[in-house]
Amino acid sequence: MNSLKRFTNVYVSMDMNKPEYQVRLDRTRAAELGISVADVAVTARSLLSGAVATRYRQGDEFYNIRVMIPEERISSRRDIEELVLNFAQGGYLRLRDVAEVHSVQFNSLRLPGLILGSVPFCAAGMVYALYLADIPMGATVLIRLLVVVAATVNEGVLLLTVVEELRGRHQITISDALVxxxxxxxxxxxxxxxxxxxxxxxxxxxxxxxxxxxxxMAVAAIGGLSLGLFVALFLLPCLYLAVSRKESVLDIANPN
Known part of the structure; x- marks a missing residue:
């Protein structure tokens, strides 16, 4: 749209670099405390998105006054877990007492980059298979390349999704989750x-x-899919482990 002369100052207001978190409520724990899912959801939303406390009048115009936690105080998953929830029926507790907070990994370009970075290895398997068979590359090979890429990306997404679910559900280490x-x-x-x-x-x-x-096409597909097994089940987990360990070191060095 910026290329069109009739539009000016076109920009995306959403900050794509901000992390996204999912809050999973422990329903059993909440029931023991006499708290409903709606209570937790409404209270947490009020803290993070703000709640209209009153209205301010200026002339004939009314303006909502929204009370919320300053954005700079919510900069990590730990900050969200430490939110204090006050309930109408009395009492208060921290969000981590009744819920688990998980980061949405695919909201950033890191994990998609890992998956796409493994695609060239599958392409190398296709080229090597053609070399061994002494067959020149043709147009049909490019068609099969798209299929191999789709299979590699699909398997990478499935594998890393299972890893994230295991880590969040069983609280195990990255290495154990990958295995x-x-x-x-x-x-x-x-x-x-x-x-x-x-x-x-x-x-x-x-x-x-x-x-x-x-x-x-057939020879290239056999080479790409054969090497794709190694890429999906061995290379990609190794890359994921290396990146996750690096991020863990950075989190320890900079807890905020």
Missing amino acids: QAAQIRLRPRVMIAAAVIAGFIPLALNLEEGGDMLQP
Whole structure:
């Protein structure tokens, strides 16, 4: 829109660099304390987004006066966990007493960058398979490249989603979560890859007449999917572990 002359000062007001957090209420704990989900949601929303306490009149205009916590005081997950919730029925507690706060990992470019960064390795597997078979690269190979990229990205998202769920649900270390997630995803990933590779073997061997055009695509797909198993279940977890450990060191050095 900035390129159009009839628009000026076009910008996005949303700060895409701000982290996003999800609050998961422990319903059992809340019930023991006599607190409903609505009580926690309304109170937390009032603290973070503000609540209209009264209205100010200036001439014929009325302005809402919103009371909220200063934005600079909410800069980390720990700040949200330490929020003090006051309830109408009396008493107060901290948010961490009845809920868990989890960061939304894919709100930043870090994890998508890790997943997309593993794609070239799958492409390398396709090129190497063509080299071993002494087959030139053709237009059909580019079509198969899109399929391999989609499969790699999909598996990466599934794997890291399982890792985040295990870490949040069982409070285990990153290494343990990665090992368990890889074990969970190993069987379905191998079964899918084996079925697809088996289907491409007749085309790769060029057993039927007229298969010359499809042979490069089949050979490239076999190479890309084979290396994709290693990328999804070994390389990507290693990259995730390295990045997570680096962030943990930074969090310790700068707790705020």
